Amino acid sequence: MSEQFSRRDFLKLAGLGAATTAVLTGCGPASRYVTREPYQEMPEYNYVGQSTYYATTCRECAAGCGLVVRTYQGRAIKTEGNASHPLNLGKTCARGQATLHGLYNPDRVQGPSNGDWDAAIQLVADALKNNKPDEIAFLMGMAPDHLFDLVTDMANATGMNAPVRYGALGMFEARATLSKAAEALFGQAGLPFFDVGGAQVVLSFGANFLETWLSPVSYTRGFAGLREAKTKMRGKLIQFEARMSATGGKADEWIPLRPGTEALVALAIGRLAAEIRGGSMPRAFSSVDPLDVAARSGIKLEALEHIAEMVAHSSGVLAIPGGAALGQSNGQAVAEAVLALNAFADNLGKPGGVYLSALAPSQSDYSRPASAREMQEFVEKMASGAFKVLFVHGVNPVFELPASLGFKDALGSVEQVISFATFPDETAAEADFVFPDHHGLESWGYQRVVTGTSLPVLSGAQPVVSPYYNTRATADVLIAAAQIAGGAFAEALPYTDEVEFLQTKVSALMNEADGSFSALDAATFMAYFQQHGGWWKNTDSRLAPASSILNSNIDAAEAEFAGEGEFFLVPFVSPTLAEAGANKPWLQELPDPTTTVMWNTWVEINPETAHELGIESDDVVRVISEVGEVEAAVYLYPAIRPDTIAIPFGQGHTAYGRYAENRGANPANLLSVHFNASGDLAFAGMKVKVEKTGVKRPLSRLEGLGVYGGEGIELH
Amino acid sequence: MTTSSELNMPEIAMAEKEAGKWGMVIDQDICTGCQACVAACAMENNIAFVGEEDSGYGRAMHWIRIERFWEGEYPEVKMTNQQPMMCQQCGSAPCEPVCPAFATVHSMAESLNLQVYNRCVGTRYCANNCPYQVRAFNWRDYKRPEPLPNQLNPDVTVRRVGVMEKCTFCIQRIFKAQDQAKAEGREVMDGEFTTACAQACPASAIVFGRVDDPQSLVSQLKERSGGKTHLKELGTLPNVTYFNGG
Known part of the structure; x- marks a missing residue:
């Protein structure tokens, strides 16, 4: 250190001395993490002219991309991708960028609908206490995962109904079919991971992977890898769909097939390719007649043969089943037929091929959102009066579910509907009470990355700004209400607040090897978790599936269509x-x-x-x-x-x-x-x-x- | 194609030899048209939203837009590669000489086309003369209801009615990086900062940097074969180079 002592250094030292007198206040959850500091040492977010950056997780969809948010004097100014986050590597989609227009939206719910949080918590506590556990239901969105875990813990301990998760994106991706197909083929439920970036020829059956499908930022990076010709030839995308999607617009060949014939087309391509390659015909492809398929699908036989030629001769062929192809009466067959093409291309568990996505840290089984049929059962229970109280968080079922499922009417049969919506959505409008949660950028939490990266990732969320309105974290409301309700509820959630719950869950990872960081004590581990925007393992944990699908029969019936129109x-x-x-x-x-x-x-x-x-x-x-x-x-x-x-x-x-x-x-x-x-x-x-x-x-x-x-x- | 020297325009021919400073390379082959750049630009640069009616009249304030064209007819129809289009930061910009208020001027230091908002009197001559149609005019004082203004970037002026605006290559980020480098007694490093659009782009289709530094990523990408600048025949010397793959 130099002899000279600058004014700035003096102030720093003076501040240090004063900081030792800093007091940790202990006046309840809201102020528990507030440290009083002397005036000379302003909080970092309050330096004039200087921005501070906080790592968190995007909540605009459930993919779990890492964000770094620029804040300036306590206001969130700009979201950027977290460059070290394995899922999105510093990139975002348009929705991630616009999340600030949600945070500062002029139409947010500004406080509890009964005007008072103490009364709101009492009301939730009464709802928990005064109803039988099996009369209490939770309907939750696909994010965030920490709240889902909290409610699951509560349900396991009290016999309350397990929380049900739903999201329109999950419905349009037909996630249940994808997961079921993975289970049938690979012996394990989960989301397949399609390594687009390493492939040479991608056959996409209506997969909108450059738009909203599963993990669009990650898949867009994969697409760039497919197209770039650095270490390999420029790869090709062939898209089969009745209407050119934005993804189809990028395809080298766009094939407008007749809706419902996706399975047939996949099998016909497999058959033709197998014929070109010679040897025995896989049983999966043996039942289709390419000429008949050409007539039914509206694709010329020459076009099918041309694609089969590519499949037979190229290395790195990858076939992807999209939501619209799976969301049909024969969706299961489509999934099998498309995955059979992958088995034929011998890409299972190889670069440029199909893997089973890695499970997130501390996750033992893949859990998917509810399918529409499970939602129908849920709605039937609501309508029958089986639920006395329904809590809704993170999803807007009145808008997102097909109206014909009757969710809105069934709400009338539930005695008490409590919404935790941040925005005054259609479901909140039907609810008896709205107890608004913070916006995602004001929230603690974590999200499991279910697909899109080779590493197991638990993406961390922390508030980047203090809450703008009189909102309260739903986890805090539930924890406080459980304490009041007592009994099994209080035992299930023995936490002071949401942050303690998070610390408990996250610090369980401390003992795991091969992590992106490690620490000796829980507080440091949690601080790193916030600073890095999550914790992930360093080794590729995707599973390489083995499959005998080629030797099984696939029922390639055309899809059936409902309705009379033309x-x-x-x-x-x-x-x-x-x-x-x-x-x-x-x-x-x-x-x-x-x-x-x-x-x-x-x-x-x-x-x-x-x-x-x-x-x-x-x-x-x-x-x-x-x-x-x-x-x-x-x-x-x-x-x-x-x-x-x-x-x-x-x-x-x-x-x-x-x-x-x-x-x-x-x-x-x-x-x-x-x-x-x-x-x-x-x-x-x-x-x-x-x-x-x-x-x-x-x-x-x-x-x-x-x-x-x-x-x-x-x-x- | 006729080059400017063949057209016997000595002043442009001379300008053509001068390299710009900042430039972009855009790979249309991997651009998916996802609009992340458009949203990122709007958030970074305090761009107003104009609503359904005004946007229908072409008054939307996008500083960057994604163009796509159709080729052929069904079933042989093809969507051409998406083309992100923003101010090309021309070395010899048609917008500059027509401004009566010197609001549209050239920065010699940064080789950028500046737009000085408090000089602009709204003649819209510059927009008329821009062959790339990338300038946006504030037809109204577009409202941001409270608390939306909390999001505004303090580094960027909020424009009012009657003022022309356009892409600045995120000049506030350029200056911030230069100030930081100067304070640390060093040069700005390649990749140290980038524009909002390039930073967001999930496909990394947009790359920004120093085109006068042969070692920079953008210079190296620009040297590949197949690159083109738009409307080169006008002699505008754009600093954005497009690659169309294939």
Whole structure:
């Protein structure tokens, strides 16, 4: 140290001395972690002109990407990806960027609906105490995991119903089918991991992996790896789907097959490739006739042969089953047929192939969100009065479930509905009480990364700003209520608050070897956990499956379709809004990647078909299914089959704040209740009618087509 | 294609020899059009949202947009590779000479096209003269209801009605990195900072850096074959190079 003593150094030392007098206050949960410090040593978030950065986990979907949030004088300014997080390596999607518009949304729930948190906690305690355990139900979203664990602990100890998780993204990904297929093939339930980055030829059967599918940031990085030609040839993407998705738009070859023939097409490609390669014909492929498949699917035989040629001769062939292909009556067969192609390509457990995703640290079994059939059972229990009290957290089932499942009506049969919603969504509007949780960026927690990386990852969340409104962490509410309720509840949650619960759970990882960091005491371990944004193991823990699928018979029946209409309906998740983005104004103003439409819902119709029906661009049409109808303006979409129409899911809210409310239409209202063998909704198995309404309503779009008087950017 | 020297335009030919300072390389082959860059740009640069009606009239304030075109007809229809389009930071920018208020000026130090908001009087000449259509005009004072303004980036001016704006290559980040490097007595390192769009891009399709440093990643990527700049024939000397794969 130099002889000279700067003013700054003096202040630092003076501060150090004063800091030893810092007092840890102990006045209850809210102030327990507040340290009083002298004025000379301002808290780090309060240095004028300097930003502080906090690592946390994105809560816009359940993938669990790591974020680093820039804060400035206690305000969150910008989210960036956490560069050391194994799942997203410093990258984010548009929804991750716009999460700040959720945090500072003008329409958040600003406090408990009864006005007083003490009374709210008493009310929750009474609900727990005064009902039999099996009359209490929890419905939760796919994030966050720590709260799910807390409620699971509570349920295990008290005999309360185990919490049920649901999310529209899980439904549109047909996660139950994917998991069931993995179980049937690999002897273990779980989510398959498709190593797109290492592959050479990717056959995607409607998988929208560049949009919202499973873990879009990670899969987009994989896609960049597929295309880049650094150490290998530039890889190819071949997409099979009736309507060109944003993912299909990136494909080298886009094959518009007839909906419902995905399994047949996969098997036919397998058969043709096996014939080219010679040797014995795998039993899985033996039952299909490629000529017949060509006729049924609307794909020319030459096209099938051309793809089979690639499959037979290239190394690194990878086939992916997407949600729309699985969400049909024959979804199970589609999953098997597509995975049989992978077995034929001999890529199981190899780079560029299929793995079983690594389980997160401290996770013993894969647990998936509820399928639509399980949700139907849940709704039936609600309707029968079996539940006296229902807690809802992190999901908006009135909007996200198909209306035909009757969730909204069934809510009426539950005596007490308590919502923990951060935003005034449709479910909160139906609830008896709303006790708002913090926004994700104000929250503690963790999220297990279920797929998208080779490492087992527990992604950590911490508040990056203090709560803006009079909200309270749901975990804190439950812990406090359990103490009041006493008995088994109090024993199940013997914690002072949410942070202590987290510390208990997270510090259990301290003894595990091969971690991204280690520490000798729990407090240090927890501090590192916050600083790094989670804890992960350093070795590839994906499982390499073995499968005998090639030697089994696959029932390749075509899918069945419900309804009388002349059009196949493709409901797809909006790539920019997803299921819960509609209340964020900048997400609304992002042009859709394929149509460039902003701020509304549209119906995609092939221009030729529209011409025959006398429908023009921006004409409002009524789409009618066997259970419902929606109205939206037409977008003449050049890349959709003439017998198919498509509607994005994400708009059509009747609540959820000023930017979402009364805007667009919700295609979930068209979906009728049909399941596939795994219990997933056959949402892609609807036929619908289209009627003109005579109304014209121009869609706002980035591309200029003259609809708004010819202004804007021309002819994109 | 005719180059400017063949057109006998000596001043542009001279400018053509001058390398820019900051530049971008965009790989359209791996761009998925996911809009993460557009959202990141809006969040970083305090860009206002204009709502359904105004965006329908082409008044959306995107500083970066993703263009996509259709080729062919069903079933042989193809979506062309997405093309992120933002201010190309021209070395010889058509927007600059038409500004009567010197609001649209060239930074000699940074080789960037500046937009000085408090000089702008809103003639919109610059936007008319921009061949890339990347300038956005504040047609109204677009409202951000409370508490949305909490999110505003203190490093970036909030623009009001009547002012033109456009991509700045995140100049606030450039200055911050340069100040930091200067304080530490060193040069800015390649990759030390990047623009909001490049930072967010899940495919890493956008790469930003010093094009006058042959060692930088962006310079090395730019040297690959197949790169092109848009509307080169206009002699604008853009500092964004596009690769279309294949």
